[in-house]
Amino acid sequence: MRGFLPLTIANIKSFYRNRAALFWTLAFPVIFIVLFGSIFSGGNQTFPLALVDEDHSQVSAQLITGFDNVSILEAEQVDREEALAHMQSGEFAGVLIIPQGAAASLAGGQTVSLTLITDPSRQTATTALQQVVGQVVASMNLRLTNAPTLLTIQPQTMQTQNISDAAYFVPSILAMALMQLGVFASIPLVSQREKQILKRLAATPLSRVTFVASNVVMRLIIAALQTILIVGIGAWLFGVTVVGNVLVVIGFIVLGALTFLAIGYIIAAWARTEETANAGTSIVQFPLMFLSGIFFPISFMPEWLQPVAAAMPLTYLADALRQTMVGGAAYAGLGVDALVLGAWMVICFLIAGRFFRWQ
Amino acid sequence: MAAQPDVISVTDLRRHYGEVKAVDGVSFEVHKGEVFGLLGPNGAGKTTTIEILEGLNRADSGSISVLGFDPTHQADQLKERIGVQLQAASLYPDLSVTELVELFATFYARRLPSDRLITQLGLDERRGALTKELSGGQRQRLSIALALVNDPELIFLDEPTTGLDPQGRRSLWEHIERLRGEGRTVLLTTHYMEEAEQLCDRVAIIDHGKILEIGAVDELISRHFSERTLRFRSRAEISDSQLAGLRDVSRVNHEDDEVVLHTSNVPRTIAALLELAEAAGAGDLDVVVRRPTLEDVFLELTGRALRD
Numbered sequence: 001m002r003g004f005l006p007l008t009i010a011n012i013k014s015f016y017r018n019r020a021a022l023f024w025t026l027a028f029p030v031i032f033i034v035l036f037g038s039i040f041s042g043g044n045q046t047f048p049l050a051l052v053d054e055d056h057s058q059v060s061a062q063l064i065t066g067f068d069n070v071s072i073l074e075a076e077q078v079d080r081e082e083a084l085a086h087m088q089s090g091e092f093a094g095v096l097i098i099p100q101g102a103a104a105s106l107a108g109g110q111t112v113s114l115t116l117i118t119d120p121s122r123q124t125a126t127t128a129l130q131q132v133v134g135q136v137v138a139s140m141n142l143r144l145t146n147a148p149t150l151l152t153i154q155p156q157t158m159q160t161q162n163i164s165d166a167a168y169f170v171p172s173i174l175a176m177a178l179m180q181l182g183v184f185a186s187i188p189l190v191s192q193r194e195k196q197i198l199k200r201l202a203a204t205p206l207s208r209v210t211f212v213a214s215n216v217v218m219r220l221i222i223a224a225l226q227t228i229l230i231v232g233i234g235a236w237l238f239g240v241t242v243v244g245n246v247l248v249v250i251g252f253i254v255l256g257a258l259t260f261l262a263i264g265y266i267i268a269a270w271a272r273t274e275e276t277a278n279a280g281t282s283i284v285q286f287p288l289m290f291l292s293g294i295f296f297p298i299s300f301m302p303e304w305l306q307p308v309a310a311a312m313p314l315t316y317l318a319d320a321l322r323q324t325m326v327g328g329a330a331y332a333g334l335g336v337d338a339l340v341l342g343a344w345m346v347i348c349f350l351i352a353g354r355f356f357r358w359q
Numbered sequence: 360m361a362a363q364p365d366v367i368s369v370t371d372l373r374r375h376y377g378e379v380k381a382v383d384g385v386s387f388e389v390h391k392g393e394v395f396g397l398l399g400p401n402g403a404g405k406t407t408t409i410e411i412l413e414g415l416n417r418a419d420s421g422s423i424s425v426l427g428f429d430p431t432h433q434a435d436q437l438k439e440r441i442g443v444q445l446q447a448a449s450l451y452p453d454l455s456v457t458e459l460v461e462l463f464a465t466f467y468a469r470r471l472p473s474d475r476l477i478t479q480l481g482l483d484e485r486r487g488a489l490t491k492e493l494s495g496g497q498r499q500r501l502s503i504a505l506a507l508v509n510d511p512e513l514i515f516l517d518e519p520t521t522g523l524d525p526q527g528r529r530s531l532w533e534h535i536e537r538l539r540g541e542g543r544t545v546l547l548t549t550h551y552m553e554e555a556e557q558l559c560d561r562v563a564i565i566d567h568g569k570i571l572e573i574g575a576v577d578e579l580i581s582r583h584f585s586e587r588t589l590r591f592r593s594r595a596e597i598s599d600s601q602l603a604g605l606r607d608v609s610r611v612n613h614e615d616d617e618v619v620l621h622t623s624n625v626p627r628t629i630a631a632l633l634e635l636a637e638a639a640g641a642g643d644l645d646v647v648v649r650r651p652t653l654e655d656v657f658l659e660l661t662g663r664a665l666r667d
Contacts, residue, residue, distance in 0.1 A: 006465040010454055017453040017489070196448035200505075203413055203443035204466040205435060359415070 003206050004214055011218040014188070024184060025222060029177035029230055036169050037238050047093040047125050047132075048074040050083035057103030059144075066136045067096075073132060087117065093125035094118040096133060106144065168328065170234035171321035172294035175256065177226045179288055179314050182260025183281045185219055186267035190277040193268075199359045208358070216261060223257040231325075244324035252324060252337070256317035259341045262348030263313075269355040288314045298331060313344040365424075366391050366513055366544045367412060372421035374407050381407040383568035385421075389546055394539050396559035397548040398653065400663075404568040405548035406446055409517050412546070413443050426513055439468060442506030446517035446548075450501065452491035456482050459490060460504055467509035480504045480534060496527030503534060514538060516547040520554060532557055552653035564657060571660045576653060583659050584651040589620040589628060596641040605631045614664070621651075 015021050051067060053060045067075040078086070083095045097115040105112045116133050118126040192198050201211065234240040242249060263284060271277035289295075291305065292314035298306055309315050320337035322328035332340070367389035374382040382404045389395040397405045410416040412425050414434035423430055428437040450459055460473040477486060480500040485493060493501060499519060506514055519535065520528040528551075535558055538545055549555055555562045556576050563573045572579055586609060593616055602611045607624040622628040625648055636644050658664055 002468075003462075003466045006462050010451065010458065010462045013458065014451055014453040195452075196445055197451060199415060200443070200445055200448045200450070201466075203415055203438065203441075203445065204463065205438045205468075206466040 001207075001210050001213070004210050007206070007210065007214040008218050008221075011214060012221065015218065015222065018188075021184070021188075025177065025181050025226060026229060028180075029173050029226060030233060032176070033170065033173045033230060033233055034237065036173070037166055046072050046074050047128055048076065048091060049129060049133075050087065050092040050095040051075050051077045052080045052083050052095060052097045053077060054080065054100040055098050055102040059103040059106055060098045062143075063098060063136075063140055066140055067133075070132055070136060072128065084117075087119075093122060094129040094133075166234070166238035167240045167326040168297075168322065169295070170230065170238065170240045171325045171328070172318050174227060174230045174253075174325075175292075175314060175318035175321050176289060176294050177230060178223055178253065178256045178317065179260045180285060181219060181223055181226060182257060182262070182264045183267065183285050183288075185215070185261055185264035186271065186281060187274060187277045189215070189265070189268040190271045191274045193357070193359065194273055196359070202358055216258070219261050220254065220257055223253060227253055240326060242325050243327045248334070249321065249324045252317065252320045252341075255338065255341050255345065256313075256321075259313055259317070259345040259348070262345050262352060265352035265356065266348055269352050269357070288312055291315075292318060293331065294318045313341055316340045364391055365389065366426060367395075367546065368422075368424045369408075369412070370422045372408065372411065372423060373419045374404075374411060374416070375419055380568045382411070382418075385565070385568070385570050387563050387570060387573055389544060390561075391544055392539070392542055393560040394535070394545040394547065394558050396555040396562040397546070397565055398550070398552060398555045398559075398562045398657075399548075399565035400550055403550075403565045405550075405565060406517055407568075408565075409515050409546065409548055413441065413515055414438060439509065440511055440513065442509065442511035442514040444499075444502045444506045444514075444516045444519060446521065448502070450490040450498070450505075453489055455487050455489055456493070456501055457486045459501070460508060463505045464508040469509050471508055471510045473508065476504045476507055479537075481530075494527075496523050496530060499523060499527070499531055500534065503531075507538075511543065513544045513546070516545060518548055518550070520549070520551065528554070552657065556653055562653070564653075564660060566657075566661050572656065579653065579656050580651055583656050584621070586621045586623050586651070587625050588649050588651055588655070589622060589625070589632065590614075590617050590647045590649060591632075591644045592616060593618045594636070594639075594641040594644070596639040597635060601635060601639075602632075605635065612658075 049067065051064050053064060064075070064077060067073055076092075080097065083092065083097075086092050087095050095115075095117040097117075099112065099115070102112045102114075114133075114137065116129065118129050120126055189198075202208075231242065264281075267277060267280040267284060271280050291301075291309050292312040293301070293309055294314060298309045298315065301309060316332060316337040319331040320334055320341075323330050323334060323337075365388040367387075369388070370386045372382050372385040373380070385404070385408055387395075397408060399405055407416060411418050412423065412430055414430040414437055417431055425437055426440055430437055451462075454462065456477060457473065460476060464470040464473055477483060480503060482497060482500060482504065485497055490498065490501065503516070503519070506516070516535065520531050523531065532554070535545065535547070539560075547558065559576060561573065561575050562579065564571045564579070572582070574582065593613065599611050599618075602608060602618065602620060605620070605628055607622045607628050608620050609623060610621040612619040612621070620628065620632070629646060629648075632646065633644065636642070654664065
């Protein structure tokens, strides 16, 4: 393995001095994670609620004051028509209607039913509104009946399998970054072949095994950098920490990096010029990105697309990282994840080894 | 020189790509310590030949010995002892001169100090420059430095000066001449006959995958031409048949807009030529006397000019 270490260092220097490579492998995932984090992080979410008062009584005014005091609601009083129209356009998460004659009915000892309209496709908002409205109405009931408060609710939260959005996308973006790292490995290789650098190296005693080993090790070192960066930012900005076994996590990162490196080598075997290699990386990376459940769970996809996702190696890397890093729900078991990734890796390395041309 | 052992010995080398006979039965020897040139136009089979000798390409048939090794089966041992410069190969664009020379040195068991090499090739001021920032001449010198990192006894240079300006070419020639001074053997390819005349002890003229002639430059020229040439810009007033009738003229050729007269007696032919010009009212002629060049030999052998 003479020349292994110097060649690896030279590769890393070349990588470090190449602004484009640096951007796509290190800066791009970071930008992605910060953007996604800001869009989806559910920390201080509020829900706009339309209040339609058709009773115009003291009781309805009291009820509305009750809603005004709930911090996670942005209550706004509007008429029925406007409320429904704006609900339709998504400005309101829900509409609460206090029917005409409510005060009169209450005075007569009759039950009044309030109408709460929510959108079932906005699951978080529906759940939150139903709970909050329920609580406000209950406290109103107590006040109206003048009964003493005997039971109160002490709110507490508990982490369940139903992980937060941030916890979902941090492992996803790590998986995406590892995928890109491997796939993009094709470009310098093709460029080096095109410029006859590979041929020049072949005229020295440097062995091909040493060359490939150096290339793989260099990519793994960058994978480690990506991991530190992404996990670090996930923890720092969004409080997503690794809850699983660190060794298993590292094992999957290495397995995933190697699998996508093998796919990158296939692109390098196929592409004759740097331009076609660039096109090849796009052809490979975009379907992987959007059909692998890294941005949303596969169960959200149309049914006919789900088998496609089930064939994508990135699906299994993201799934494995989600399970081991943040305790996310399993799409497949860890054993299946490892098996599918391993199979992709071996087959792709064999194909690349068979078809790669050095000159 | 004849007593020196052969460093390279090639017999009936053949390499075909489908219907194309890139190398079609080539045989030659390179002696220790000489600069040997493969001279021919682009596509003559020079690069294929040199890459087979370097162990980068394989032969279909023929026997080859380079430093006593068979390049096809003993490439690993051979590569330790040769220096290689490839035609048109670039270098790692994002590494500096020093980094690249030091990197290549680590591939070999035997190494020259990279500092000394960089100084020798006149790259001292560019040590820290990335290779993509170098000029064409600097890049060629760097690639010669890389070919020398293992202190090789045999060096292959494929079109070392292609793409350089005349000044850069001359500077590179000095470096190549120094290699001979250091006792190294050099095999180079070129399509510049001037370069072959300047650098090579012996040349092989190669065309369509076949060697047409081998020998020392002077020997090749005198083998084909015992005469000198007179050259001047052609004039409408003077016809070729008039020129052919001049005293001692054996042949009349045209090269670009120049007339080339071959003569066995320069003073007598010049006198007759000037007389003819005056009689024809062609005015003064600027006549240049030259001995024939390798270019003329190539033209004689192939009927084509060597230049692209």
